Amino acid sequence: MTAVLPNRPVSTSKTATGKSKEKSGGQSIPHVVIVGGGFGGLYAAKALGKVAVKVTLIDKRNFHLFQPLLYQVATGGLSAGDISSPLRAVLSKQKNVQVLMGEVTSIEPDDQCVVLKNGETLSYDSLIVATGSSHHYFGKDEWASIAPGLKMR
Ligand SMILES: Cc1cc2nc3c(=O)[nH]c(=O)nc-3n(C[C@H](O)[C@H](O)[C@H](O)COP(=O)(O)OP(=O)(O)OC[C@H]3O[C@@H](n4cnc5c(N)ncnc54)[C@H](O)[C@@H]3O)c2cc1C
Numbered sequence: 001m002t003a004v005l006p007n008r009p010v011s012t013s014k015t016a017t018g019k020s021k022e023k024s025g026g027q028s029i030p031h032v033v034i035v036g037g038g039f040g041g042l043y044a045a046k047a048l049g050k051v052a053v054k055v056t057l058i059d060k061r062n063f064h065l066f067q068p069l070l071y072q073v074a075t076g077g078l079s080a081g082d083i084s085s086p087l088r089a090v091l092s093k094q095k096n097v098q099v100l101m102g103e104v105t106s107i108e109p110d111d112q113c114v115v116l117k118n119g120e121t122l123s124y125d126s127l128i129v130a131t132g133s134s135h136h137y138f139g140k141d142e143w144a145s146i147a148p149g150l151k152m153r
Pocket residue numbers: 035036037038039040041058059060061063064065066067068069070071102103104105130131132133150151
């Protein structure tokens with residue numbers, strides 16, 4: 001499912017390449033799409049807060065996960081909610097950002113769009129990919145059953 005939270009009225013027009021650009025005072029505003037709402041994606045969105053761009057941050061989850069405290073959740077010292085913050089709440093004061101929930105399954109650089117799991121596409125002028133990383137076993141995949149990773153996929 002993809003959900004949209006418009007933080008301000010959006011009027012769009014199609015460009016020659018089929019891309020949508022928001023109009024502000026008669027001028028087109030570049031659309032920056034950020035994939036991933038971890039540290040990288042959030043800091044990128046915040047850094048663009050006062051820039052004349054429209055930002056769309058998309059994450060497959062609706063929350064930011066503060067990974068450094070995963071160990072405390074795993075050992076029962078904290079609950080999962082203690083280290084999770086809704087992305088929309090984190091960015092609620094930033095007027096040029098929309099937060100979408102959806103999983104990006106493909107990037108189409110020639111068409112300057114990303115494809116979501118539900119089949120929708122999202123056009124961009126600039127794309128920031130901040131999808132993080134996962135644990136690995138340095139070639140010892142047999143360790144996986146006795147040493148499961150902390151991070152959710
Ligand atoms: C247990 C643990 C302890 C740590 N402790 C520290 C520490 O003490 N100090 C420190 O500096 N660092 C620490 N780190 C490392 C730090 O947490 C990571 O470097 C940081 O979270 C990476 O940020 P990121 O934005 O690159 O990726 P992430 O935070 O992993 O964010 C990636 C985001 O992208 C989203 N995403 C992924 N794929 C898709 C997709 N296809 N479509 C849509 N969304 C997608 C995910 O849902 C996620 O929200 C720790 C990490 C772990 C796991």
